[in-house]
Amino acid sequence: MKSYVLYPGCVMPTEQYAYEMSIREVFPLLDVKLVDQKGFSCCGEPIKSVNQMLSLALSARNISLAEKEGLDIFAPCPMCHLALSESKRILDSDPAMKKKINNFLADEGLTYEGKASIVSILDLLYDIIGIEKIKKLAKKPLNELKVATHYGCHLIRPSEIGRPDDSENPQKMEKILEAIGTKPLDYPEKLDCCGGLLTANLPESALTKTGQKLQKVQEQGFDAFIDTCPWCHRQYDSKQIKAGETVAAKLEVPVLYLTQLLGLSFGISSDKLGLDLNLSPVDKLNLGGK
Amino acid sequence: MSIIDLTSMGESQVNLRDEINERLSRLQDEISDYCYQCAKCTSGCEAHKLLELEPHKIVALLKRGLIDEMINSDLIWTCMSCFKCRERCPQKVAPVEVLFALKNMAVASGKQIPGNYTAMLQSVLSIGLLQDVKNITTRDNKSKNRSDLGLPEISKPTDPTKFQMMLSKLAVEKV
Numbered sequence: 086m087k088s089y090v091l092y093p094g095c096v097m098p099t100e101q102y103a104y105e106m107s108i109r110e111v112f113p114l115l116d117v118k119l120v121d122q123k124g125f126s127c128c129g130e131p132i133k134s135v136n137q138m139l140s141l142a143l144s145a146r147n148i149s150l151a152e153k154e155g156l157d158i159f160a161p162c163p164m165c166h167l168a169l170s171e172s173k174r175i176l177d178s179d180p181a182m183k184k185k186i187n188n189f190l191a192d193e194g195l196t197y198e199g200k201a202s203i204v205s206i207l208d209l210l211y212d213i214i215g216i217e218k219i220k221k222l223a224k225k226p227l228n229e230l231k232v233a234t235h236y237g238c239h240l241i242r243p244s245e246i247g248r249p250d251d252s253e254n255p256q257k258m259e260k261i262l263e264a265i266g267t268k269p270l271d272y273p274e275k276l277d278c279c280g281g282l283l284t285a286n287l288p289e290s291a292l293t294k295t296g297q298k299l300q301k302v303q304e305q306g307f308d309a310f311i312d313t314c315p316w317c318h319r320q321y322d323s324k325q326i327k328a329g330e331t332v333a334a335k336l337e338v339p340v341l342y343l344t345q346l347l348g349l350s351f352g353i354s355s356d357k358l359g360l361d362l363n364l365s366p367v368d369k370l371n372l373g374g375k
Numbered sequence: 376m377s378i379i380d381l382t383s384m385g386e387s388q389v390n391l392r393d394e395i396n397e398r399l400s401r402l403q404d405e406i407s408d409y410c411y412q413c414a415k416c417t418s419g420c421e422a423h424k425l426l427e428l429e430p431h432k433i434v435a436l437l438k439r440g441l442i443d444e445m446i447n448s449d450l451i452w453t454c455m456s457c458f459k460c461r462e463r464c465p466q467k468v469a470p471v472e473v474l475f476a477l478k479n480m481a482v483a484s485g486k487q488i489p490g491n492y493t494a495m496l497q498s499v500l501s502i503g504l505l506q507d508v509k510n511i512t513t514r515d516n517k518s519k520n521r522s523d524l525g526l527p528e529i530s531k532p533t534d535p536t537k538f539q540m541m542l543s544k545l546a547v548e549k550v
Contacts, residue, residue: 095505098529102511102519105526125530126503126538134452134478135492138394142545143499192541193534242458243469252462278421278457286452286490290425294455359524361513368514 087213088118089159089204090151092169094315095127097162101315103359107344108161110353114222115214119159124150128160130168130239131282144172145186148203149195157202159209161344163240163314166205171246173203205240206313206343207249211257216264223265223350230267230370232346233307234258235298235321237314238278258343262311265350269311274301281316289331295320296332309339309370311346318342322365340365395480399442402473407438409466416460416470426453430460430470437473446481452489454478500542503532 097104112119125147129140148169151158160166176183177199187196210219236255244252253276259269280294299321302310312318320328322340329336341363348358349372360367414431422428428450436445445451454474461469482488488496495505508529510518521529532538 093530098508098521098526099504099506100509100511102521102524102526106524109526121527121530123530124533126532127499127505131505132492132496132499133456133475135482135488135496136391137475137479138391139542139545142541146541189541189544192544193537238457238459242462244462276459278455278459280421280425280455282455283453285492285495287426288490290453291455293425294421361515361517362511362519364514 086116086118088120088156089209090122090154090156090201091119092125092128092147092151092158092160092165094125094160094162094165095131096315096319101318103345103362104161104315104318104342106357106359107342107348110357111344111348111351112209114351114353115210115218117159117209117214120154120156122151122154128162128165128168130164131285133168140168141172141175141182142186142189144168145176145197146190146193146195148173148199148201149190149197152198152201153195155200157204159204159206161206161313162316163205163237164316166203167239167246167248169203173199174246205249207240207257210261210343210347212249216260219261219347220264224352225350227266227346227350227372230308231306232262232267232269232309232311233272233302233305234262234269234275235279235310235312235314235317236276237312237317240313241276258311258313261343262346265347267346270307272302272305272307274298279314279317279320281314281320284320291320292324292328293331295324296328296330296334296336299325299328299336299338300332300334303334303336303338307338309341309346309367310365311341311343313343322363325365337366337369339363339367339370341367392480392483395476395483398476399437399473399480402476403437403440406468406473407434410434410438410464410468411466413465415463415465416468419459419463421455421457421459422453426450428453430454430474433470433473433477434468442477442480445477446484446486449489451477451481500539502535503538504529 129143133140241248241252241255250257262269277298280291283291325336345358416430461471510520
């Protein structure tokens, strides 16, 4: 059994509880132990527009906290994963910057060393655990659900920083979803952004981006929309009705976290996967939700 | 520590402004020359379709040194950081990074920080997270919190004073 420090970030542990619940249920079944650690802060990525140095320092701080455990870090939120990975890349290649940042971290008795790897949800599921293991655990038939994937921009770009899948034609989510008996299909809008980061200053425009993509997904007759990012999920699931209003469409697309669907396939009860927290019409799928 | 320390034009900000200035002139000298205005960035820009952001023009304006004009414009705040421009540029120019530097400069120059950014920053400074834990509502209208759902206590900075000390140093020191 391999262990990782779970870096939860902000959005998942303060409101997107279904992602956290499903992660805590699914990974132990896949022989991955998640270790909780006190003291984490925001990764800094959402406030990069305000002060980039602050983002760098916050990420370095979080990595150094996890390094005390001597374990690698699992960051399920793509935005956190990008922030931590980018910090690591900068600090590992620039000794002067590393010294400077460590000088700040000293106040809290922390040191960034650069020993821990930063692992994303796709690294963990596809490359570390592997499709075979997922296939073996899949027991509940998912009736060849026709699913659309949404990776989230930060999970696949910028590839220069080292992202877990191809920036223009990502397929790892599709392979995982095939392994549990669903039918993922590509669609023209697959790489479109949810607009979530505009929520801070242009919330209406953010919702329009969300609505435009989801409307296309609905028109193409998908049964469900699967994501891995708490920011994107907040847009597509939690705010789906409002997003529909911005494009004058009645949206009824069931939206689930990848880990929720995995959990259902592994036979975990829908309560434990937080399925009643999804605000989109997931009941339509008859997967054992309320 | 208040948000003013991080964002005002006061004495303590001088070094931060120097750092961003340095970053901008580096982008101007080293990167904008490579741009030959093919506009591939703009053709894929997520903010272009909806909000008329044109990343290739941002690079062109940077090349001409029109930084004040840009930091006074709301346009720089329409970027949704999807990183497509950085990914697709045939010349490895990254308009998204130019936009980050410009937005940082706007803030360090005491321009109004748009929308909710102030609240987000304030929250990070006080509790370490973008927002505090929320009670959420289920599909059938029941209110739930972390412990109702069997989730452990949230991870956040254990000593806020020391955490804030670190952040305040950051805001004034030239990194």
